[in-house]
Amino acid sequence: MNIISFPDRIEWPALLARPVQSTQQIEAAVAPILSQVRTGGDAALIELAQKFDKVDLSTSGLEVPATEIEAAESQLSDALKAAIRQAYQNIRLFHERQKQPIEKVETMPGVVCWRRSVGIEKVGLYIPGGTAPLFSTVLMLGIPAQLAGCREVVLCTPSNHPAIYFAAKLVGVTKVFRIGGAQAIAAMAYGTESVPQVYKIFGPGNQYVTAAKMLVAKEGVAIDMPAGPSEVAVYADDSAVPAFVAADLLSQAEHGSDSQVLLVSTSKRLVELVNLALPTQLGKLPRQELAAKSLENSKTILVETQQEAIDLLNAYAAEHLILSVENAEAVAERITNAGSIFLGNYTPESAGDYASGTNHTLPTNGFARAYSGVSLDSFVKKITVQHISPEGLQKLGPVVEAMAEAESLDAHKRAVSLRLASLLEEKMT
Amino acid sequence: MNIISFPDRIEWPALLARPVQSTQQIEAAVAPILSQVRTGGDAALIELAQKFDKVDLSTSGLEVPATEIEAAESQLSDALKAAIRQAYQNIRLFHERQKQPIEKVETMPGVVCWRRSVGIEKVGLYIPGGTAPLFSTVLMLGIPAQLAGCREVVLCTPSNHPAIYFAAKLVGVTKVFRIGGAQAIAAMAYGTESVPQVYKIFGPGNQYVTAAKMLVAKEGVAIDMPAGPSEVAVYADDSAVPAFVAADLLSQAEHGSDSQVLLVSTSKRLVELVNLALPTQLGKLPRQELAAKSLENSKTILVETQQEAIDLLNAYAAEHLILSVENAEAVAERITNAGSIFLGNYTPESAGDYASGTNHTLPTNGFARAYSGVSLDSFVKKITVQHISPEGLQKLGPVVEAMAEAESLDAHKRAVSLRLASLLEEKMT
Numbered sequence: 001m002n003i004i005s006f007p008d009r010i011e012w013p014a015l016l017a018r019p020v021q022s023t024q025q026i027e028a029a030v031a032p033i034l035s036q037v038r039t040g041g042d043a044a045l046i047e048l049a050q051k052f053d054k055v056d057l058s059t060s061g062l063e064v065p066a067t068e069i070e071a072a073e074s075q076l077s078d079a080l081k082a083a084i085r086q087a088y089q090n091i092r093l094f095h096e097r098q099k100q101p102i103e104k105v106e107t108m109p110g111v112v113c114w115r116r117s118v119g120i121e122k123v124g125l126y127i128p129g130g131t132a133p134l135f136s137t138v139l140m141l142g143i144p145a146q147l148a149g150c151r152e153v154v155l156c157t158p159s160n161h162p163a164i165y166f167a168a169k170l171v172g173v174t175k176v177f178r179i180g181g182a183q184a185i186a187a188m189a190y191g192t193e194s195v196p197q198v199y200k201i202f203g204p205g206n207q208y209v210t211a212a213k214m215l216v217a218k219e220g221v222a223i224d225m226p227a228g229p230s231e232v233a234v235y236a237d238d239s240a241v242p243a244f245v246a247a248d249l250l251s252q253a254e255h256g257s258d259s260q261v262l263l264v265s266t267s268k269r270l271v272e273l274v275n276l277a278l279p280t281q282l283g284k285l286p287r288q289e290l291a292a293k294s295l296e297n298s299k300t301i302l303v304e305t306q307q308e309a310i311d312l313l314n315a316y317a318a319e320h321l322i323l324s325v326e327n328a329e330a331v332a333e334r335i336t337n338a339g340s341i342f343l344g345n346y347t348p349e350s351a352g353d354y355a356s357g358t359n360h361t362l363p364t365n366g367f368a369r370a371y372s373g374v375s376l377d378s379f380v381k382k383i384t385v386q387h388i389s390p391e392g393l394q395k396l397g398p399v400v401e402a403m404a405e406a407e408s409l410d411a412h413k414r415a416v417s418l419r420l421a422s423l424l425e426e427k428m429t
Numbered sequence: 430m431n432i433i434s435f436p437d438r439i440e441w442p443a444l445l446a447r448p449v450q451s452t453q454q455i456e457a458a459v460a461p462i463l464s465q466v467r468t469g470g471d472a473a474l475i476e477l478a479q480k481f482d483k484v485d486l487s488t489s490g491l492e493v494p495a496t497e498i499e500a501a502e503s504q505l506s507d508a509l510k511a512a513i514r515q516a517y518q519n520i521r522l523f524h525e526r527q528k529q530p531i532e533k534v535e536t537m538p539g540v541v542c543w544r545r546s547v548g549i550e551k552v553g554l555y556i557p558g559g560t561a562p563l564f565s566t567v568l569m570l571g572i573p574a575q576l577a578g579c580r581e582v583v584l585c586t587p588s589n590h591p592a593i594y595f596a597a598k599l600v601g602v603t604k605v606f607r608i609g610g611a612q613a614i615a616a617m618a619y620g621t622e623s624v625p626q627v628y629k630i631f632g633p634g635n636q637y638v639t640a641a642k643m644l645v646a647k648e649g650v651a652i653d654m655p656a657g658p659s660e661v662a663v664y665a666d667d668s669a670v671p672a673f674v675a676a677d678l679l680s681q682a683e684h685g686s687d688s689q690v691l692l693v694s695t696s697k698r699l700v701e702l703v704n705l706a707l708p709t710q711l712g713k714l715p716r717q718e719l720a721a722k723s724l725e726n727s728k729t730i731l732v733e734t735q736q737e738a739i740d741l742l743n744a745y746a747a748e749h750l751i752l753s754v755e756n757a758e759a760v761a762e763r764i765t766n767a768g769s770i771f772l773g774n775y776t777p778e779s780a781g782d783y784a785s786g787t788n789h790t791l792p793t794n795g796f797a798r799a800y801s802g803v804s805l806d807s808f809v810k811k812i813t814v815q816h817i818s819p820e821g822l823q824k825l826g827p828v829v830e831a832m833a834e835a836e837s838l839d840a841h842k843r844a845v846s847l848r849l850a851s852l853l854e855e856k857m858t
Contacts, residue, residue, distance in 0.1 A: 414679070
């Protein structure tokens with residue numbers, strides 16, 4: 001890893017900048033796919049699968065039949081099923097506690113306001129294909145959807161891995177489709193003869209999928225968040241175990257050559273030990289080429305003080321932030337920008353990636369400055385409700401009248417004045 | 430108003446469809462403005478203000494000086510200031526109760542996960558100019574920003590109305606700029622010499638402002654929500670006061686000729702009485718031309734049953750929904766799609782628009798199917814944090830190992846295995 005020692009603050013923005021991805025070309029390729037699906041429906045989906053994936057969906061059908069999903073369970077080892085069930089339980093427990101009870105607030109006597117959380121009726125989940133079957137993401141998206149009470153949960157995936165089907169069944173996905181790529185996003189955004197139109201789309205994917213999500217978002221279909229390559233920042237001091245730090249950096253690096261890995265430390269010794277451990281551990285990985293390439297683009301930054309480290313981490317706004325430092329919890333309280341934080345030597349990122357309970361769909365690319373990771377909130381809308389009694393309106397009404405008049409919205413004022421006049425009349429008769 | 434009696438469900442989508450707005454032309458006009466500000470900074474802002482608004486910002490300066498904001502207070506009547514202060518108090522009270530305490534969840538023994546809410550460091554608010562000075566929107570956006578603890582709250586507005594400055598001071602806006610239109614959105618999204626770059630942008634605006642927000646959102650700057658013309662749906666039965674219903678419809682209609690107004694009822698009598706009241710009330714409005722035009726596009730739909738009314742309202746997903754029916758609170762519990770709900774005869778929409786406590790920045794255009802209105806949540810990020818003890822990892826680790834292996838992510842597995850091996854070694858020595 002490239003070591004940068006004690007950079008000046010003025011150099012930080014350049015050091016911490018993510019590679020800029022030009023999206024224009026990809027969008028230009030994706031836009032016609034979206035409109036083809038919008039107008040062509042199922043037939044377009046079949047044509048595009050043939051064209052891009054050399055898959056004949058006209059024979060297999062677009063939807064995965066329930067029998068095939070049922071059958072998946074028998075194809076998995078008991079150990080894996082037990083692990084998935086334990087992860088399900090932990091994730092469910094953590095997300096369940098995010099439910100908010102209705103609380104009525106009387107802002108003035110007779111003026112009562114509250115919020116009701118209602119599950120988004122129809123949501124769509126996308127799970128990419130490829131070598132790694134991301135059944136963990138099915139749990140991370142499906143469990144909060146289930147807890148929110150979403151009535152229709154559509155899953156599109158080009159993978160037919162039994163663990164994905166097994167997880168889909170656990171979380172109560174209502175329909176699974178064998179559709180991949182930008183066309184899957186289009187199918188869920190616009191609906192086709194087979195695929196229900198959904199109101200919000202979640203899930204990872206390649207640049208085409210990401211571009212499709214951003215394009216449909218601009219048309220008003222909600223999405224989980226903008227996406228970029230996965231990333232980890234590790235802040236370690238002499239209390240950190242160098243081998244653990246190296247393992248955490250590598251577990252991020254194996255995601256792909258565009259993965260972002262950042263090590264921040266006040267300890268030269270720790271940095272040297274981590275860099276010693278890296279090649280040995282790297283040599284043992286089946287995906288070592290990917291990881292090695294990603295490490296080439298990665299950086300170790302030595303800083304003078306803990307305050308500087310914290311400032312730098314807040315400026316970077318990492319998706320995952322591992323704090324392998326002595327006073328980790330106190331440091332975490334001073335972190336203002338991060339997706340998810342992991343404390344101490346025995347909390348590897350992979351725990352949160354799979355099974356500790358937190359969600360692994362997190363803001364990358366510095367989006368943690370404004371975005372949260374996926375949670376139960378992502379699957380509900382909060383509807384405000386209010387009731388004002390005649391007495392309440394007598395108190396609140398004049399406030400509304402004065403403000404509406406000052407904003408020159410006369411009909412807004414009159415909607416109150418008319419009621420106040422009627423109450424006065426009632427009183428007088 | 431156009432009365433449609435007992436339409437078939439198959440006709441609903443066409444009846445409830447919002448006018449489609451072609452955004453392509455507007456986006457094409459806005460994109461060069463964005464890039465001009467991005468590269469030209471303050472100088473571009475001055476040039477664009479000259480070009481579009483015939484305003485010379487080089488003399489007045491881009492930023493409104495503190496003295497000018499201070500001076501605003503003396504230009505307002507005591508009655509208006511008292512009303513604004515009362516609204517401030519109610520809105521603050523309602524939003525304050527949306528704070529979520531940190532709750533640590535032990536998902537397995539030794540595995541502890543929680544969420545921390547952190548205010549978005551820098552946010553931008555946009556308040557349009559025009560005849561109506563929307564100081565109420567300054568409260569609606571500024572109060573949750575203040576409660577969230579956003580460090581920098583930038584306000585861009587072409588209006589110099591003292592009520593806007595007064596409200597800005599109340600909510601603790603840190604900087605006010607005399608910038609309007611798409612260029613204001615660009616200034617806050619990219620930053621200029623004078624205007625700080627922000628991470629999330631809020632606020633209403635014309636089609637150019639809206640298009641600018643959607644374009645910067647696609648680049649990763651967060652925005653409150655997609656926007657469309659304001660709308661109200663009123664569901665009224667014979668318990669409703671026809672004059673009140675008419676006044677509520679008109680208070681929506683006066684927003685502009687593109688405002689959407691919908692009346693749903695099971696009572697032919699009520700519908701007739703409302704339509705009798707409308708022309709008389711309309712005649713008294715200063716903005717009657719606007720309102721009359723908006724009413725022309727509005728619809729009254731007569732339905733057979735309450736169930737049908739509820740289904741229709743859920744299909745429409747109104748920004749504002751007034752339930753002037755006997756069992757209003759029970760009906761509200763069956764509403765799944767709406768921005769904000771107003772119950773009974775004495776809860777006009779304008780109460781929520783100004784002062785009852787709920788937020789008036791709400792999802793229009795059917796976006797209530799997936800989006801919530803602005804709340805304290807809109808100004809914070811929730812960072813997940815976790816700590817796993819050595820004992821916790823001994824329990825959770827094997828679950829992570831099994832799942833990582835099945836996803837072919839070997840380094841993810843090894844980050845756990847290495848730690849488990851080290852714990853085992855410790856035990857044995």
